[in-house]
Amino acid sequence: MNLAPRPVDLVGDAASPSLLTLDRVSISYPTRDGILTAVEDVSFALSAGERLVLLGPSGCGKSTLLRAVGGFLKPSSGEIRMDGRPIGAPGPERMTVFQEFDQLLPWRTVLGNVRYALERGKSLPRREAETVARGWLERVGLSKFVDTFPHTLSGGMKQRVAIARAFALEPALLLMDEPFAALDALTRRQMQDELLKLCEETGST
Ligand SMILES: Nc1ncnc2c1ncn2[C@@H]1O[C@H](COP(=O)(O)OP(=O)(O)OP(=O)(O)O)[C@@H](O)[C@H]1O
Numbered sequence: 001m002n003l004a005p006r007p008v009d010l011v012g013d014a015a016s017p018s019l020l021t022l023d024r025v026s027i028s029y030p031t032r033d034g035i036l037t038a039v040e041d042v043s044f045a046l047s048a049g050e051r052l053v054l055l056g057p058s059g060c061g062k063s064t065l066l067r068a069v070g071g072f073l074k075p076s077s078g079e080i081r082m083d084g085r086p087i088g089a090p091g092p093e094r095m096t097v098f099q100e101f102d103q104l105l106p107w108r109t110v111l112g113n114v115r116y117a118l119e120r121g122k123s124l125p126r127r128e129a130e131t132v133a134r135g136w137l138e139r140v141g142l143s144k145f146v147d148t149f150p151h152t153l154s155g156g157m158k159q160r161v162a163i164a165r166a167f168a169l170e171p172a173l174l175l176m177d178e179p180f181a182a183l184d185a186l187t188r189r190q191m192q193d194e195l196l197k198l199c200e201e202t203g204s205t
């Protein structure tokens, strides 16, 4: 991926300080055939409440860039800042919904997955975490499945759980890596519409 560095007016100002800033970020992978540069010299800034879509062909570096913003990968050069501070490890203020279906804890129920994230990420007591988790699972249409285990769910349902979990934590930044890519066209369309509604309602970035 090679986005030209943007002019300064896109890097935020005092009136609307940027929530997320990417400053000349490049990301490389060591491979058997040498260094592979997956992301090259990407700069942009995002204010709170803004939504940005990275669009490009397979292999152009979208997931790589998201993984770096999520804190799962370190840029080989440049800097990623949130609220002006360089980001480090993954944290609950940056929740990621991954491209792959298997991102739930298989030994926990649907409710358990969301509840556990709230206990860990927001330090909510168990009771409260459970109430909030139920609320979000209802919003994504999974009330009937709270007590089932992830392996009994369809791909689309698993992604709904992951989305409920991500929204429940009310992260400052919600990162979604083609969460519906592997769904059939009809389900994908429906889930995209639902997701847009959730984004509007929560004002998520
Ligand atoms: N762990 C890794 N080790 C080595 N190379 C990698 C690794 N992960 C990704 N790559 C390479 O980095 C490049 C970008 O991959 P990435 O997964 O970011 O693309 P993408 O835009 O998300 O593609 P897709 O639309 O298929 O999901 C590709 O050439 C890929 O082969």
Ligand SMILES: [Mg+2]
Pocket (backbone or CB within 6 Å): 062, 063, 064, 099, 177
């Ligand atoms: Mg990808």
